[in-house]
Amino acid sequence: MVTTDRVPAIFADSRAVHADALRMLEAGDIRDAAEKAWCATKRATDALILARTGEAPEFSSDTSRGLLMLAEEDSAVSPLIGRYYSRQGHLHGECFYHGICEPAAEVERRIRQTADYINNAERLAGYSDAA
Numbered sequence: 623m624v625t626t627d628r629v630p631a632i633f634a635d636s637r638a639v640h641a642d643a644l645r646m647l648e649a650g651d652i653r654d655a656a657e658k659a660w661c662a663t664k665r666a667t668d669a670l671i672l673a674r675t676g677e678a679p680e681f682s683s684d685t686s687r688g689l690l691m692l693a694e695e696d697s698a699v700s701p702l703i704g705r706y707y708s709r710q711g712h713l714h715g716e717c718f719y720h721g722i723c724e725p726a727a728e729v730e731r732r733i734r735q736t737a738d739y740i741n742n743a744e745r746l747a748g749y750s751d752a753a
Contacts, residue, residue: 636669
């Protein structure tokens, strides 16, 4: 693991963005909540990659590739892959960009469970109190 102040700061940003997503969801704005949850997922993944490699992804494609490479090196990272791409495809792509936020209960579940994703990424990065 790489020790840097940037990793906890990025995780804190991820949590703040997820909190925004939950506020938007409670206000009935599922589309923007979905995008915020996706952003929180990406930020948490960026922090994990930075913690493990010492390099922060610059582009979304770097994040995706970095996550796959981490999983290749450590099978404990593998469960994040499906969860990451689920949020990228459903929350970012379908709901936010295309406005297809149905079934709403499934979109809401993914938004809320982003907190679990962040927790798991923190644990894998060695920055979790609950590790």
